[in-house]
Amino acid sequence: DAGVTQSPTHLIKTRGQQVTLRCSPKSGHDTVSWYQQALGQGPQFIFQYYEEEERQRGNFPDRFSGHQFPNYSSELNVNALLLGDSALYLCASSRRRGTGNTEAFFGQGTRLTVV
Amino acid sequence: EDQVTQSPEALRLQEGESSSLNCSYTVSGLRGLFWYRQDPGKGPEFLFTLYSAGEEKEKERLKATLTKKESFLHITAPKPEDSATYLCAVFNKFYFGSGTKLNVKP
Numbered sequence: 538d539a540g541v542t543q544s545p546t547h548l549i550k551t552r553g554q555q556v557t558l559r560c561s562p563k564s565g566h567d568t569v570s571w572y573q574q575a576l577g578q579g580p581q582f583i584f585q586y587y588e589e590e591e592r593q594r595g596n597f598p599d600r601f602s603g604h605q606f607p608n609y610s611s612e613l614n615v616n617a618l619l620l621g622d623s624a625l626y627l628c629a630s631s632r633r634r635g636t637g638n639t640e641a642f643f644g645q646g647t648r649l650t651v652v
Numbered sequence: 653e654d655q656v657t658q659s660p661e662a663l664r665l666q667e668g669e670s671s672s673l674n675c676s677y678t679v680s681g682l683r684g685l686f687w688y689r690q691d692p693g694k695g696p697e698f699l700f701t702l703y704s705a706g707e708e709k710e711k712e713r714l715k716a717t718l719t720k721k722e723s724f725l726h727i728t729a730p731k732p733e734d735s736a737t738y739l740c741a742v743f744n745k746f747y748f749g750s751g752t753k754l755n756v757k758p
Contacts, residue, residue, distance in 0.1 A: 543695075570746055572746075572748075578750055579750040580696070580739070580741075580748045581748075582746050582748075585746075625693070627695050629746070640701045641698070643697070644695050645694055645695045646695045
């Protein structure tokens with residue numbers, strides 16, 4: 538059973554460019570959450586997708602957007618990249634239960650470097 | 653405002669020296685708390701979920717406990733391979749603490 542997979546693993550972009558990161562959730566999971574993790578910090582919640590809609594959002598600007606597909610996979614898009622967007626981007630999948638979620642399982646992350 | 657605070661930020665132990673990591677939270681209507689382990693450059697690895705005060709869970713040398721205001725991760729007789737950053741997160745909105753970086757020396 539494949540766990541959460543993310544692609545690409547590493548990415549270098551130039552300031553002002555746009556980037557798309559991809560995530561395939563663990564089998565049986567229907568909810569995908571995205572996080573940004575700066576070096577030495579805990580993951581910061583960006584947003585969560587369920588049933589192809591953004592359900593919750595953290596304190597991130599509109600430059601960060603996402604999408605969820607019918608097969609539950611998800612994309613994170615970041616426009617007008619800033620140097621400060623350099624971080625490890627983590628995708629976590631979980632299964633919706635009531636008004637919350639089961640425990641989340643994480644992918645290995647995409648290391649984004651903006652130069 | 654919902655908050656999750658972990659302490660200490662860093663902890664250095666000798667192999668076999670037991671200790672505890674703390675995660676305190678201020679979240680209204682907590683519906684559960686997660687513990688994760690994270691190795692450098694990798695995604696967090698799920699360890700435990702705790703749902704109610706008084707609950708305890710164990711896995712090898714790790715034991716997690718939960719009260720109404722905080723959770724503890726107890727590490728008994730740690731080994732060098734237990735070195736990692738340990739993160740806690742609340743169930744409601746996946747707020748993470750900043751983690752405790754554990755270094756176990758042989």
